[in-house]
Amino acid sequence: MSIRLTEEKVFKDPVHRYIHVQDKLLWDLIGTSEFQRLRRVRQLGTTSFTFHGAEHSRFNHSLGVYEIMRRLITNFSDKPMWNDEDRLLALSAALLHDIGHGPFSHSFEKVFDTDHEEWTRLIILGDTEVNDVLRHVHADFPKEVAAVIEKTSANKLVTSMISSQIDADRMDYLLRDAYYTGVSYGQFDLERILRVMRPMGDQVVVKASGMHAVEDYIMSRYQMYWQVYFHPVTRSSEVILSKILKRVKVLHEEGYPFKQPPHHFESIFSNAMTIEDYLQLDESVMHYYFQCWQKEEDPILEDLCHRFLNRRLFAYVECHPNERLTDIMALQELFWEAGMDPDYYLEMDSSSDLPYDVYRPGEEQRVPIQLLMKNGQLKELSSESDVVESISGKKRTDHKLYYPADTIATLDPTIRLKIESILEQM
Template identity: 70%
Template sequence: MTRPDGKLNEEKVFKDPVHRYIHVRDELIWDLIGTREFQRLRRIRQLGTTFMTFHGAEHTRFNHSLGVYEIMRRMIVNLEEEDTWDPDERLVCLAAALLHDVGHGPFSHSFEKVFHMDHEKWTREIITGDTEVNAVLQRMGADFPEKVADVIAKTYDNKLIVSLISSQIDADRMDYLLRDAFYTGVSYGQFDMERILRVMRANEDQAVFKHSGMHAVEDYIMSRYQMYWQVYFHPVTRSAEVILSKILHRARELMAEGYTFKTEPDRLLSIFSESPALHDYLKLDESVVMFYFQEWEEEEDPILSDLCRRFMHRRLFKYVECDPSEQMLIWPELQQLFRTIGVDPDYYLVIDSSSDLPYDFYRPGEKDERLPIHLLMPDGELRELSRESDVVEAISGKKRTDHKLYFPKDILLDESSFPEEKQRIRALLMKQEGEYDAT
């Protein structure tokens, strides 16, 4: 039962290990949570292949999306005391926060790279298309779904609303840092969210933060920096991602060649063509992909079956640190040696690069330009964060990049065939900066 004001007669509460409780009082939010498109997020992990590195990282996009909603709800409670806050924007904010990741596919970003997809595009299609989500949003008005989609697309007229869900410090980032730290068991992602919310203020185009809360914002920036390098870019996770992407590449290549699968990937056909209809896309989740990987262990194609066995049983590639510019000097010889021993370098010799820019100030006209974080000074002046914080200034605008070369060490150690060639490959690889096991 609901009241005329759109509120549920009784508040619904989700128990949450990160925020303790997630509170739902609006009928709109409760009904969105119940849609099939949102429930699908229970079957998509938040951190892709990270569970192979940190065994606790089994949490889902469903968990995270509820968390982002809860942080947004708390933000709004604080911002409602501001004269610049428009109460009519409340449900747009909450719906956008809840639905911001509803378009993610299996294994999220790894899946997107292979099939050249954009989860935000799918999110907007789910919000505006023929879906249960759209039907629920339509109850708030014919233009309401478009408003929510515009927030996701960062084209919404009210830039303050956009900044609350997509900026250098927003509800999305705050939840995934805290949640991912909790489920991976690390301490890097911890920061004082309650303090940040208390010092947040509504400005015309974005949220700003009282100068007295600067140290809490500094802590958040450094927590994000540590999480990226200690968790998100962990080399073992990247090894699993490399194998995952190569499985999908191989399956698509075999499909294009007319290969007859023992288990036809019917659910993936439209994805392989890179032109899936919305209803086909929504049938995809990680259980579907993992089913095919398990079945493909028995395929006659040796590359596909081997890669699937490696992924399903965690027989990951090893890696060495590498400098791509120097690597190119030995790359042709390495590729030829791999072919000589009967190993396809396109699938078994992979350079993977990761990079992150933890914080940046405003650089007009540059690609992916970012709005800076502003501090509200006691005299009412706004000052960019790195001008006040020595800690943040030290990392501002500094992009860190890491390159690793992945390969199947187990094959190279088997000297029952091509021993000289394999010794040469190992010698070339050892010229790089040390060797590491992806374990």
């Protein structure tokens, strides 16, 4: 049962103008310490090294996803296939879908083998303020919300509204990330798309008259991934960040005497991290350690932290790992000879994206976007759109080799010229 606030609360938002909160449940969830922590976790990690305006947080984005979901539900309210009893479930899942993200999300997850989706589940179901608020609806409500976010819910319609190839999550992050990075690639007609979306069975479909707006959305996503999310400068900063975390982990295992011990990481090093431990980690904590570790005796950790904080990033060359394996191995040997550990100063990084796909038997299921034709039939988007068909199912992959050009420039000419010669041939 929904308890409405006596007075609607609003957040001024640069993307959606206003974010409207009308339910006590949602207002209480926003006020929890777990949700407020998202103010201290940036949405785009290290992207601000490339696009300096990209300082927005997971808090911003989560509110935006909630607002798109709220507006979508408002449009659905008079549609026969929408059950308004699902309203709080959909809004809660939209608001909380990213609550398990850690600092510098993907770099952190890669090094420490964590999963933000699993932490989202643990936070929602654990002994937390969020869980306490959700249980005010009913005892099983936290499980229902977690199941929607995990995509294991029997309510496939609500799940598709937050996790599909056209959902509230993607629509907000494209618009929001485009706004804060200052690029135009992620722009599309949100108002038009929301007006033509319809609930039907287990998923949301789009009226055929809105196909061109959806084409624009798909192409916006494609451009954002290659122009913003996979930008090589951003990837370089992520490489250095990952190497810092890797070095700290190795030093801890070796018993290195830190001047500033990694207290906040000790439980994760011992595979005993609790929800309380995890929630204490945010990007302000990480930056504090990076500042301190600039003064460590370990030259690798000191250098990597200095690079990260002062934007002394690695250079890169295009390099396909399978085609250049011999060259990469030769570089590793030369790096060792020059006193540079290639485990920290030579990194092959690959990025790939599949902008749109259809379901193929025997493969991971990807629910396609369905168009609702005038005669009531459904047709898969790429079968009607030449634009989407041209990129459907086409996975694009990019490979780059990162290295410290500034350090190489200071090496003995004999080694330096050998290294530069190999890099120039890639």
